[in-house]
Structures are given as C-alpha cells and as structure tokens.
Amino acid sequence: xxxxxxxxKEDIRCxxxxxxxxxxxxxxxxxxxxxxxxxxxLHLFHNFIPGMMPGDxxxxxxxxxxxxxxxxxxxxxxxxxxxxxxxxxxxxxxDQCKRGNFSVCETTNRKKHxxxxxxxxxxxxxFGYTHLTGGYPGGQAEYLRVPFADxxxxxxxxxxxxxxxxxxxxxFPTGWQAAVQCxxxxxxxxxxxxxxxxxxxxxxxxxxxxxNQVIAIDCLPERLSMAEAAxxxxxxxxxxxxxxxxxxLTDGKGPEKCIDCVGMESHVSASWPDTLLDRAKQMVMLxxxxxxxxxEMIYVCRPGGIISVPGVYSGFSDKLPMGAFMxxxxxxRTGQTHVNRWTDDLLRRIEQGEIDPSFVITHTxxxxxxxxxxxxxxxxxxxxxxxxxxx
Amino acid sequence: MFHFSNIVRSKGDPKIVEGGPSLKQPPDQLAxxxxxxxxxxxxxxFLAPRRVTEALGMEGRETLVRAFGLREILxxxxxxxxxxxxxxxxxxxxxxLDAAALLSGLxxxxxxxxxxxxxxxxxxxxxxxxxRAAQDTKPRRPPPNARRKLYPNRSGFPKGVQxxxxxxxxxxxxxxxxxxx
Ligand SMILES: NC(=O)c1ccc[n+]([C@@H]2O[C@H](COP(=O)([O-])OP(=O)(O)OC[C@H]3O[C@@H](n4cnc5c(N)ncnc54)[C@H](O)[C@@H]3O)[C@@H](O)[C@H]2O)c1
Ligand SMILES: [Zn+2]
Ligand SMILES: [Zn+2]
Numbered sequence: 031x032x033x034x035x036x037x038x039k040e041d042i043r044c045x046x047x048x049x050x051x052x053x054x055x056x057x058x059x060x061x062x063x064x065x066x067x068x069x070x071x072l073h074l075f076h077n078f079i080p081g082m083m084p085g086d087x088x089x090x091x092x093x094x095x096x097x098x099x100x101x102x103x104x105x106x107x108x109x110x111x112x113x114x115x116x117x118x119x120x121x122x123x124x125d126q127c128k129r130g131n132f133s134v135c136e137t138t139n140r141k142k143h144x145x146x147x148x149x150x151x152x153x154x155x156x157f158g159y160t161h162l163t164g165g166y167p168g169g170q171a172e173y174l175r176v177p178f179a180d181x182x183x184x185x186x187x188x189x190x191x192x193x194x195x196x197x198x199x200x201x202f203p204t205g206w207q208a209a210v211q212c213x214x215x216x217x218x219x220x221x222x223x224x225x226x227x228x229x230x231x232x233x234x235x236x237x238x239x240x241x242n243q244v245i246a247i248d249c250l251p252e253r254l255s256m257a258e259a260a261x262x263x264x265x266x267x268x269x270x271x272x273x274x275x276x277x278x279l280t281d282g283k284g285p286e287k288c289i290d291c292v293g294m295e296s297h298v299s300a301s302w303p304d305t306l307l308d309r310a311k312q313m314v315m316l317x318x319x320x321x322x323x324x325x326e327m328i329y330v331c332r333p334g335g336i337i338s339v340p341g342v343y344s345g346f347s348d349k350l351p352m353g354a355f356m357x358x359x360x361x362x363r364t365g366q367t368h369v370n371r372w373t374d375d376l377l378r379r380i381e382q383g384e385i386d387p388s389f390v391i392t393h394t395x396x397x398x399x400x401x402x403x404x405x406x407x408x409x410x411x412x413x414x415x416x417x418x419x420x421x
Numbered sequence: 422m423f424h425f426s427n428i429v430r431s432k433g434d435p436k437i438v439e440g441g442p443s444l445k446q447p448p449d450q451l452a453x454x455x456x457x458x459x460x461x462x463x464x465x466x467f468l469a470p471r472r473v474t475e476a477l478g479m480e481g482r483e484t485l486v487r488a489f490g491l492r493e494i495l496x497x498x499x500x501x502x503x504x505x506x507x508x509x510x511x512x513x514x515x516x517x518l519d520a521a522a523l524l525s526g527l528x529x530x531x532x533x534x535x536x537x538x539x540x541x542x543x544x545x546x547x548x549x550x551x552x553r554a555a556q557d558t559k560p561r562r563p564p565p566n567a568r569r570k571l572y573p574n575r576s577g578f579p580k581g582v583q584x585x586x587x588x589x590x591x592x593x594x595x596x597x598x599x600x601x602x
Contacts, residue, residue, distance in 0.1 A: 383579045398441075405561070
C-alpha cells in the first residue's frame with residue numbers, strides 16, 4: 031500500500047510499504063477513506079520531538095471502513111463498520127481509562143520502558159507519533175491497523191460526509207477539551223493564542239460553552255479571518271501589542287481564561303527577544319521548547335484565572351515566570367486529548383447541525399501529494415489552514 | 422537501502438517495499454555539507470588555534486581564532502537546522518570576517534604569506550558556495566504583503582453565530598436550573 035513515511039528532518043515521502051496485518055486478537059484493520067495532517071505532525075516534520083525512526087508511517091487523524099477484525103474484538107466492531115480512529119490508543123479497561131483519562135491509558139504503549147524513563151510514567155500509545163508513545167504506524171496510508179480496536183474507535187453513521195466527521199479523531203475534541211478545561215462561565219473572556227486548526231476548534235468550543243468574549247491571536251490574516259467568522263475578536267501580533275490589546279479588551283484586568291494552541295514552536299521574532307534566545311538554545315540542545323506563549327499567558331492572565339494548554343511541549347522549557355504563576359494563583363491544565371471522553375457529545379452536536387467542523391479544510395488532495403502538502407502547511411502557503419488527504 | 426529501518430520494525434508492522442521520491446533538493450544537500458564543513462573547521466580552530474596561527478604566520482592571534490571557531494560551529498549547527506537559510510547567511514557574514522582577518526595578516530614581512538594567499542582563495546571559494554546555497558534555500562513562506570484568500574464565511578456554525586451563542590445560553594440556563602430545582 032501507499033503511505034507517508036518519515037525519513038528524517040523535513041523528509042517525508044510517499045512510499046510503497048507492506049500492508050498491515052492483524053497482530054493481536056483485539057486488532058482491526060481499516061481501509062482509510064480520509065486522513066489529515068495535524069500541527070503536531072509539523073513538530074515531527076521538524077524533528078523537534080525525539081523518538082522518530084526512518085521508516086515510521088505518519089498520521090493520527092484517520093477514518094475509514096473496517097475490512098478485517100481480530101477474533102478478540104467481539105461484537106464491538108464488525109467488517110463494514112464506518113469508524114473514526116481516535117489518535118490515542120486506549121484499552122478501555124485500565125484505571126485511567128475507567129476514569130476517562132484516555133490519553134494516559136496504562137496499557138497501550140508497547141514501548142513503556144522508554145516513556146517510563148523519559149516522562150516518569152508511560153502514557154497512551156499514539157498513532158504515528160514517535161517510539162516514546164509506542165511507535166505505532168500512523169494513518170496517512172491506505173490501510174491502518176487499529177490496536178485495541180474494540181475500544182479504540184468512534185463509530186459513525188452513514189450519510190454524513192467524511193469531512194464533517196474526520197476531526198473527531200483529534201482537533202475537534204482537542205479544541206473542546208481545551209475550552210472545557212477553562213471552566214467557562216458566562217462572564218468570561220477567553221483568549222486563544224494560535225488560530226491554526228486547533229485554535230479554530232477551541233474558538234468554536236469556547237463559544238458553544240457560552241464564553242462572553244473570545245479573543246483570537248495570530249499573525250496570519252487568513253486564519254484571523256476564519257476566527258472572526260465565528261465571532262471572535264482578533265489580535266494580529268505583527269501589527270499590535272498582544273498585552274496592550276488584551277488589557278484594553280478586558281477593562282485593564284486581563285482575560286480570565288487563556289488557551290495555548292501554539293505549543294513548542296512559537297513564532298520567532300526580533301520584537302520578542304525571548305524567542306530568539308529560545309531558538310538559539312534549541313539549536314544547541316539546551317532547551318527543547320520555545321514557550322513564549324506560556325510566558326505571555328502567565329503574565330497577562332487575570333489573577334485566579336485558568337491557563338489551558340493543548341499546544342504540545344516536548345521536553346524542557348526555560349524561564350517560565352513561576353513567581354507570577356504562583357502569586358497570581360493561576361491554574362494550568364494540559365494534556366494530550368482524552369478523545370473518547372468527548373466524542374459522543376460532539377458527534378451528536380454534528381448530527382444536530384450545531385457545528386460543522388469541515389469549515390477548517392482548505393485543501394483536499396490525493397495521498398501521493400502528502401509530502402508537498404507538509405511543506406505547504408508548514409510554510410502557510412496558499413492560505414492553507416487544514417489539509418485532508420484521500421488515499 | 423531500507424534494510425536497517427525494516428529490521429527494527431516490530432513484527433507485522435508495514436515495511437518499505439519501494440521508496441517514493443524525496444523532496445530534498447540539491448541546495449539542501451549543499452547546505453548540509455557546508456554545515457558539517459563549518460563544524461569540522463570550527464572544532465579545529467577552537468581546539469588547536471596554535472596550529473592555525475602558526476601555519477598562517479599570525480602567532481599571538483589564538484584568541485581570535487578560537488572565537489572564530491566558535492562562530493563557525495554555531496553557524497554550522499544553524500545551517501543543519503530547519504533555519505538553515507539563516508545559518509547560511511551567518512556563514513556568508515563569517516566568510517567576510519575570515520577574509521578581513523586573513524588580509525590583516527598579509528604583510529610583506531610575513532614568511533607564511535603563501536599560506537595566507539591559499540587560505541584566502543579557499544575562503545573565497547567557500548563564500549561563493551555559501552552565497553549560492555543561501556540564495557537557493559530561501560524560505561518559501563509568502564511575504565507579509567502577499568495576497569491571501571480570506572475566510573470570512575467559514576463560521577463552522579451551520580445555523581449562524583448568533584444561533585450558536587443562543588444555544589450556549591440555553592444550555593447554561595438549563596444546567597443552572599437543573600442544579601437549583
Ligand atoms: N493536546 C493535544 O492532544 C493536541 C492535539 C492536536 C494538536 N495539538 C497541538 O496544538 C498545537 C496547534 O496545532 P495546529 O494544528 O493548530 O498547528 P498550526 O501550526 O497550524 O497552528 C499554530 C498557529 O499558531 C500561530 N502562532 C505561532 N506563534 C504564535 C504566537 N507567539 N502567538 C500567537 N500565535 C502564534 C501560528 O501562526 C499558527 O497559525 C500544536 O502544538 C499541536 O501539536 C495538541
Ligand atoms: Zn494531532
Ligand atoms: Zn487503558
């Protein structure tokens with residue numbers, strides 16, 4: 031089959047690989063009908079997250095049709111079912127899964143020893159996302175083996191196009207969880223850094239959860255226009271000061287809730303000296319992340335407020351203003367998304383026409399063009415916001 | 422060619438049968454080579470500055486050579502990173518500094534003039550490659566003033582923004598009512 035394969039920094043190729051096989055009774059194999067490129071994939075494209083090996087198949091936003099099931103999947107899934115695959119592989123049985131903390135499932139990371147050493151504990155297995163999270167082949171391919179398939183799936187009905195359902199795999203629940211973690215009340219101002227696909231979903235989620243005001247921050251006009259379309263007030267950090275504008279928009283008090291939809295690869299700019307220093311340290315491996323957004327959020331967030339961090343950080347961040355964080359009594363919530371905790375509710379909202387996540391798609395192309403699309407999405411060319419690939 | 426990556430795959434995971442084309446261009450490879458060259462040269466300058474100054478008849482300038490070594494290493498590392506273009510431009514600037522330092526040693530009483538002339542030639546050649554590579558690896562991000570498609574109609578709310586906000590209010594009222602009753 032064809033698959034997008036990681037060969038090194040900025041080197042993803044569309045290779046021919048052997049088809050996946052059932053390896054365990056709880057496996058299923060799907061024929062992929064749609065998959066997408068995520069901002070998280072860009073961190074791998076840049077080789078900023080350790081643990082990729084040449085030959086790894088990319089992709090963790092995938093849906094398709096079940097074509098084969100192992101004997102242990104029981105009646106939960108059968109041939110012909112249409113499923114969206116959550117990016118977190120879950121067993122559904124461990125302590126964490128029972129609590130709904132799916133992204134820290136204790137069972138599914140098949141390279142636990144690695145994660146135990148690096149993070150202190152192992153977290154859930156993820157599709158196409160380094161050997162720290164199991165080294166599972168990803169879903170930017172024609173076929174995907176879904177391990178623990180009896181639990182790791184979201185069954186979706188016929189009659190709704192792929193484009194509306196695909197993002198249940200990751201970015202929609204990710205934006206949703208980011209907003210839920212803010213405990214939004216109707217008087218809240220929610221400020222959202224980053225208007226990429228995750229930021230866009232967080233904006234819609236904050237609105238659906240009843241925020242009084244949503245402020246979206248980025249520098250790309252096309253993404254800011256998309257944020258505005260959903261009723262957000264926008265700040266273009268290239269033309270105006272984020273700190274000043276946020277104060278202005280909140281009567282000098284700062285937003286109660288802040289969401290980081292940027293992560294470890296913040297924009298680097300001469301007007302933010304900390305980002306230059308971070309970038310230099312990153313190059314000589316003295317720091318793994320560029321946490322400019324975290325610093326800015328801690329500084330501007332209203333005392334007693336909440337900081338929600340769906341943006342991915344990989345290792346060590348320097349110069350976090352812990353003094354301000356502590357004295358202002360802030361709360362930080364973060365994590366890979368517990369996808370299946372939210373998807374029943376979100377699927378219902380899609381079915382009822384409350385939201386249509388396909389608004390974010392700007393490019394749909396055949397899988398073979400994947401490597402070019404990685405570059406385009408990274409370079410923000412052609413006003414690209416979200417790429418869907420069709421195998 | 423894919424032998425190694427295939428052996429370390431878990432049993433049953435897909436293995437590469439036939440490789441697809443790589444998007445890496447010759448200038449990327451040139452940038453890589455120049456980056457490693459800089460790191461190698463930089464390490465020599467940093468660790469053995471005396472060897473360098475002796476060869477050039479410029480004894481006493483070891484500290485400068487060390488500093489240049491460090492500069493070479495940093496620019497080299499940058500040329501190997503995703504910001505290779507900035508690294509290559511840093512190398513072009515560095516080539517200028519190298520040439521200036523060498524020229525300052527090109528005095529009539531220097532017995533190693535010949536070596537300096539050779540070194541200048543080498544720096545000139547490398548500078549040309551650095552410049553070429555820097556030109557050819559320009560970032561492909563659209564310039565800030567590029568024309569862009571805007572998406573003012575993509576609210577994502579099929580029933581409109583107002584309806585979405587109204588629905589949120591309803592849900593909150595529903596919830597609080599549920600708590601009090
Ligand atoms: N927690 C999870 O489970 C989860 C899931 C999916 C994605 N993510 C992470 O969310 C982040 C965003 O993903 P995406 O797909 O939207 O990526 P993206 O790269 O498309 O979007 C990032 C956006 O942030 C903007 N940006 C950069 N620096 C900024 C700054 N200093 N201030 C404001 N905006 C800035 C960029 O212009 C860009 O539009 C990534 O780190 C990704 O890894 C996390
Ligand atoms: Zn993702
Ligand atoms: Zn589990």
